[in-house]
Amino acid sequence: MVVFEQVKATFYNKYMSKAAGVEKISVGNEVEIKVDLALAHDGTGPKLLEAWEKQSEKVYDGRRVLLTVDHAFPAPTPAERSFQRRFSQFAEAQGCVLYNHGEGVLHQIVAERASLWPGMIIAGADGHVATAGAFGALAFALTPEELVPVLTSGRLKMKVPELVTIGLEGELQPEVLPRDIALYLLGKIGGDLKEKAVGLTGPLFTSLSAAACMTICNFLPEAGAVTAFVVPAGEEAGPIKHRVDVSMIEAMIAAPPQPINVKPVSELAGTKINVAIAGGCSAGRLEDMQIIANVLEEYPVHSEVTFIVTPASRAVTKAMDKLGISTLIRERGAVIMPPGCGPCPGKHFGVLTEGDVAITTTIKNTPGRIGSNQADIYLASPRTVAQAAVKGMI
Known part of the structure; x- marks a missing residue:
C-alpha cells in the first residue's frame, strides 16, 4: 500500500484562509478577509478624510x-495644524484610538502599544505597514481611498498574492546590520518580490531581535512586496525560493534614484555628503540609537555635516535619556528631533535643498522625497550613516 504524506498548509495559507472564512485559498482568488487592525496617520489622513466625507457610514x-x-508634529504650518484638529475630531466622533501628542511614528506605536499576534490581519494607509510582519502579522498597505470600506466593514477585498519564501542563514559580520540584509535583498532579488507576499524564515531569526525583524520587514515593500512577515517558529514556511547566507553580506547602500539601486558601501567610499539622517520607522529603535552613539562616542559630527536623529517613539527617547545616549548625541554635534517620521516624508524639519547630498536610514531615495528634487539621497544602515556623518563622506 502506498502511503501519501499529507502536505501541511503554510503559515501564510492557513491564516489567510482563516481570515477569509474558507477551507483553503489559491493564488489569484478573490477573497474578503476579516481585518483585525486598521491603521492611518496624518500623512495619508487628508485624503482619507476627503474620501470619508463622500459616504455616510x-x-x-x-x-x-x-x-x-x-x-x-508639532505642526510646521497652519494647514498642518488645521488638519490635525480635524483628524482629532474624526477620531473622537468615530471612537478611534488616536496618538497625537508626540508618542512616535505609526509602525513603532503599533509594535509598542497594539496587541499583535501571529496571523493577525492588518490593513493600513501607508506603504510600510508590513513592519508589523516582524511579529507574524499579515499587514497590507492600501491607499486612503481603499481603506474607507475597510473602516466601515472591518473586511478587505483582495486577490490572494503569491507567496515567496526567503531563507536566511549564517551569522552577520560585525559591521553588518539587519538594515544591510534588507538592502541586500532588494538589490539581489527585489525584482522577484513585486506584488508578492514575502515570508522570511531560517536559523538567523533565532538570534535576531524584534527590532531587527522590524527593520527587514519595513524595507521590503520598497521592492513592491504586498506584505512581508517572519514565519513564527513551529509554523510551516513553505518551499524556500531564495536561500541567503548572511555571512556573505557586507555593508550595503542604495544609491539614487531608487531604493533597489543597491551596491556595497565600499563601491561608493569617498562620496562626500553634507546631511545625515537616522531614525524614524526604519531605524529609530533603541538598538539603532546605541549604534549611532557608539560611533559618535569616538568621533564628533563633521563640521560640514548636519546630522539629524529621530527616535521612533517616546519610549525610545526615554530609554535614550536614561542611558545617557541623548546627551552624548547632542554633545557630539547631532540634532535630536521629536519622536516620529522626522525629515523622511519631506513635510517637516530637516528637508534638503538643491545640491545637498544626504545619507539616511529612511525608506525612499526618489528625487524630491526629502525636499528638493535636485538633492541626492543614499540609503544605508544606522552605522554607515553615523560613520559618514563624522567623516563627511561615505
Whole structure:
C-alpha cells in the first residue's frame, strides 16, 4: 500500500484562509478577509478624510482603528495644524484610538502599544505597514481611498498574492546590520518580490531581535512586496525560493534614484555628503540609537555635516535619556528631533535643498522625497550613516 504524506498548509495559507472564512485559498482568488487592525496617520489622513466625507457610514469598531500624528508634529504650518484638529475630531466622533501628542511614528506605536499576534490581519494607509510582519502579522498597505470600506466593514477585498519564501542563514559580520540584509535583498532579488507576499524564515531569526525583524520587514515593500512577515517558529514556511547566507553580506547602500539601486558601501567610499539622517520607522529603535552613539562616542559630527536623529517613539527617547545616549548625541554635534517620521516624508524639519547630498536610514531615495528634487539621497544602515556623518563622506 502506498502511503501519501499529507502536505501541511503554510503559515501564510492557513491564516489567510482563516481570515477569509474558507477551507483553503489559491493564488489569484478573490477573497474578503476579516481585518483585525486598521491603521492611518496624518500623512495619508487628508485624503482619507476627503474620501470619508463622500459616504455616510460609521467606523465598524473604533477600538480596532489606530491613528497617529507623526509626519509633521508639532505642526510646521497652519494647514498642518488645521488638519490635525480635524483628524482629532474624526477620531473622537468615530471612537478611534488616536496618538497625537508626540508618542512616535505609526509602525513603532503599533509594535509598542497594539496587541499583535501571529496571523493577525492588518490593513493600513501607508506603504510600510508590513513592519508589523516582524511579529507574524499579515499587514497590507492600501491607499486612503481603499481603506474607507475597510473602516466601515472591518473586511478587505483582495486577490490572494503569491507567496515567496526567503531563507536566511549564517551569522552577520560585525559591521553588518539587519538594515544591510534588507538592502541586500532588494538589490539581489527585489525584482522577484513585486506584488508578492514575502515570508522570511531560517536559523538567523533565532538570534535576531524584534527590532531587527522590524527593520527587514519595513524595507521590503520598497521592492513592491504586498506584505512581508517572519514565519513564527513551529509554523510551516513553505518551499524556500531564495536561500541567503548572511555571512556573505557586507555593508550595503542604495544609491539614487531608487531604493533597489543597491551596491556595497565600499563601491561608493569617498562620496562626500553634507546631511545625515537616522531614525524614524526604519531605524529609530533603541538598538539603532546605541549604534549611532557608539560611533559618535569616538568621533564628533563633521563640521560640514548636519546630522539629524529621530527616535521612533517616546519610549525610545526615554530609554535614550536614561542611558545617557541623548546627551552624548547632542554633545557630539547631532540634532535630536521629536519622536516620529522626522525629515523622511519631506513635510517637516530637516528637508534638503538643491545640491545637498544626504545619507539616511529612511525608506525612499526618489528625487524630491526629502525636499528638493535636485538633492541626492543614499540609503544605508544606522552605522554607515553615523560613520559618514563624522567623516563627511561615505
